[in-house]
Amino acid sequence: MKHSAEDIKSALAMQTGTSHYWKVCPFKNAPVITDGVKVMIDMCEAYWLVNHIASYQMEEKIRNEEFQVWTLERRQDDTATLTCDDGNGHVLLSDAISYTDFPLPEGIKLYLDNGVLLLPSEY
Structure with missing residues (x-):
């Protein structure tokens, strides 16, 4: 079922903590x-x-960074860039995504802190 960007943003805005950790990769x-x-x-x-973020954890320079900021920047032509930085603006990698149907036009930002991937509102 496809969700509207507004529904997704509303649901994500309510996420302020977690009661369960999921292993999905x-x-x-x-x-x-x-x-x-x-x-x-x-x-x-x-x-x-x-899965994309998890696959980069196999690279030593990424894996050794305890705190990571992952940003998916989506463009109008359905391409995107996935970047990872150390939280201080030092880019560790940038990956071109040739196609995405990610439903949020602005993309999304995620934090990876000591092996836990979370939304900024959950940090």
Whole structure:
């Protein structure tokens, strides 16, 4: 079921903590996700995004960074850029996404803190 951007934003705005941690990726160093990220990936059909972030945890320079800020910037032509920085603006990687149907036109920002992927509102 497709959700509108407004419905998704409303649901994500209510996420301020978590009562459960979810393991959704099979990778060895894959982070667990919070309830808020679970809501986001379900409503946005974005398991691919979490898998993408998890796959980069296999790279030593990414994995060794305890705090990471992941930003998906979506463009009008349905392409995007996924960037990771250390929270202080030092970009660790930037990945071009050739196509995405991610439903939020502004994209999304996620934090990865010591193996837990969460929404900024859950931090």
